[in-house]
Amino acid sequence: MKNTDRDHAPGGQDRRLNDMLARARDEAPFPSALLLDRVMQDALQAMPDPSAADVSRAPETADRRGGGILSGLWRALGGWPAAGGLVAATATGLWIGVSPPSVLDTQLALYFGDASGLFSLDGGYDLAFEDG
Amino acid sequence: MPLDALNDRSDEDLLALYAGGDPMAARALTLRLTPRVFAHAARLLGDRAEAEDVAQEALIRLWKIAPEWRMGEAKVTTWLYRVTANLCIDRKRRQRSVDLETVPEPEDGQASADERLQEAARIDALQAALNTLPDRQRQAVVLRHLDGLGNPEIAEIMDMSVRAVESLTARGKRALAQALAGRREELGYEEH
Structure with missing residues (x-):
């Protein structure tokens, strides 16, 4: 393409330069697919891993709590979440012992026979085992 | 996401x-x-x-x-x-700095026939002219006229005042025009 340039003054020179700059701007160099792939691989490789970050912060948190042997044992046993489960199981066992459901009486009677005979103080204890 | x-x-x-x-x-x-x-x-x-x-x-x-x-x-x-x-x-x-004259020139006759070749030659010539500028001038011209950034952002990137950016860009453009002046005809800008 030939551009006719009748203007020898600096204004003509500016127009030519602006024209070249505008065309160069429109035709920006574009990265190859290979470069995009390399950059993506770098990004994934350098990307912080949130779970790893938690592990790395864990000792710092423990230190801030001023942990000793007992607190270390407490955390090793699972801390408060594990204690919650333990308390619930203990309470359930205690409740069953204090006030057993009627179905439990029936099942125990079927398995051991008459419970009153099993715990009788008049010699029924020995008899119960002899009966097998 | x-x-x-x-x-x-x-x-x-x-x-x-x-x-x-x-x-x-x-x-x-x-x-x-x-x-x-x-x-x-x-x-x-x-x-x-x-x-x-x-x-x-x-x-x-x-x-x-x-x-x-x-x-x-x-x-x-x-x-x-x-x-x-x-x-x-x-x-x-x-x-080493790339000499403006090392950029391949379009062959006689073919340039006027092939617009794309001439377009590429102009972009190559502009790049070669850019390469002759001092680093800071080149950076300012590229940021302003090719990357299309505003002077305040360029000032932040280059850690200088907006006024200094304007001055640097103006000097860069003058130097570019001077570097390209000798190649006007070859790049298809005819004088009459």
Whole structure:
């Protein structure tokens, strides 16, 4: 393409330069697919891993709590979440012992026979085992 | 998070997601920033292979700094343009400057017949002329006229006043025009 340039003054020179700059701007160099792939691989490789970050912060948190042997044992046993489960199981066992459901009486009677005979103080204890 | 949903997020938001371990943010940032960084490096260096290395290195630095990025202090692109320019200047210092005359000239007769060839020749000539400018002038001209940034952002990237940027850009353009003056006819700008 030939551009006719009748203007020898600096204004003509500016127009030519602006024209070249505008065309160069429109035709920006574009990265190859290979470069995009390399950059993506770098990004994934350098990307912080949130779970790893938690592990790395864990000792710092423990230190801030001023942990000793007992607190270390407490955390090793699972801390408060594990204690919650333990308390619930203990309470359930205690409740069953204090006030057993009627179905439990029936099942125990079927398995051991008459419970009153099993715990009788008049010699029924020995008899119960002899009966097998 | 789907890639489409990330298109409207700012670079800074994406970088925060990336720092939180979101691979889709990594992909979105790669696709968004690599072309800009590469184009800037290619224009400063005038060499695709070197520009690819610089772009990759600049982005590696971004990935590494992501967990410590402080929101609201700087734009990601401003930081990247600065890092890219510094990497380019380091490389330029190590390589010999490219002489304007080494750019291949279009063959006689063929140039007027093939517009694309002439277009490419003009872009090559402009790049060669850019390569002759001092580093700071070239950086200012590329940021202003090829990357299309405003003077305040250029001032931040180059760590100088807006007035100094205006002056540097004006001097750069004059130097470019002078470097290209001798090639006016060959590039298809006829005088009558």
